[in-house]
Amino acid sequence: MSGHSKWHNIQRRKGKQDAVRGQLFTKLSKDIYQAAREGGGNPDTNFRLKTAIERARANNLPAENIARTIAKATGTLEGVTYEELLYEGFGPHGVALLIEIVTDNRNRTAADVRHIFRKRGGSLGESGSVAWMFQRQGQITVTKDGIDGEELMMAAIDAGAEDVVERSDDYLIVTQPDQFVAVRQAIEDAGIAYEEAELTYEAATKLELSEEAMDEVYDLVEALEEYDDVQTVYTNVLFPEDDEDD
CATH class of the missing domain: 1.10.10.200 (Integrase, N-terminal zinc-binding domain)
Structure with missing residues (x-):
């Protein structure tokens, strides 16, 4: 996810x-x-x-x-201007990473993120080096408590959802980015509350790593997430929860 x-x-x-x-x-x-x-x-x-x-x-x-x-x-107060950026890079063991950035100083952020990568056995990549491995999609999560699964699926699919995946505790609704708002609205109109709704990146194929290798990837991702300008980190690592959900 x-x-x-x-x-x-x-x-x-x-x-x-x-x-x-x-x-x-x-x-x-x-x-x-x-x-x-x-x-x-x-x-x-x-x-x-x-x-x-x-x-x-x-x-x-x-x-x-x-x-x-x-x-x-909205311009009613003076303040810094932020911009959104998407960084691409490689972590230990060839892991691909996409990093969503919001910064008021792209030069500072680029230098800092490059340092984080290098210190932990990775490298910041060029534009296009990693993004092709990921798909942009909408994901909406609905917990199973009191939910009629058939009603949810009908509402989502009729509104343009690509898939509705039943998992152990919830349903995952997957959409194309341009259908995300319509599907979310249809779910709301059906009186169904969702736990989370977001546009995200999902790796088309995923890597399985050993526990030792996973620890090295965790270290890099944790360091990136602790950096103020990083909003979200995506990887192509296969996590145990992914395997369980399939």
């Missing part, structure tokens, strides 16, 4: 709780900023902003931070 969910349960090193919390707030604020800048400051008409605000509230980002960030993005 999406990169951030892959690494969500990685245990952070002791003593980093406050730093990690601050980095998370920074990333949440950047996500809100970019969504508001592109689609406007009204979450009722800007789904990306609505989702970003919901995620920020779920992680206890203060309401005043949210309001201030939206104001900056």
Whole structure:
């Protein structure tokens, strides 16, 4: 599934709780900023902003931070200007990585991310070196609690979903990027609550690694995620949860 969910349960090193919390707030604020800048400051008409605000509230980002960030993005407050970038690179054992970046200084970010790669046995690649291995798609997750699976599938497929995968605890709805909003809206209109809805990158084929090799990849991805300008990390590694879901 999406990169951030892959690494969500990685245990952070002791003593980093406050730093990690601050980095998370920074990333949440950047996500809100970019969504508001592109689609406007009204979450009722800007789904990306609505989702970003919901995620920020779920992680206890203060309401005043949210309001201030939206104001900056819509031009009612002066502030820095962020841009979105997609970095590509290779980690240990030939693992491919796509990294979503939001930065106010692309030169600084490029140098810092390159250093993170080099220090952990990887290399930052050129544009196009990795992206071809991944497919852009929408993913919507609906928990099974109280859900009529047949009704969900009909609503999703009728709205243009490519597939609905039943897993142990939930359903995964997969869409093309241009059908994502329509499918999400159809699910909402059917009165079905979703747990998560996002545009993500999924590797077309995945690598199986040994436990030792996986630890080296974890180290690189963890370091990337701890860097403030990194929003999301995607890899082509086959995870145990992927294997179980198939």
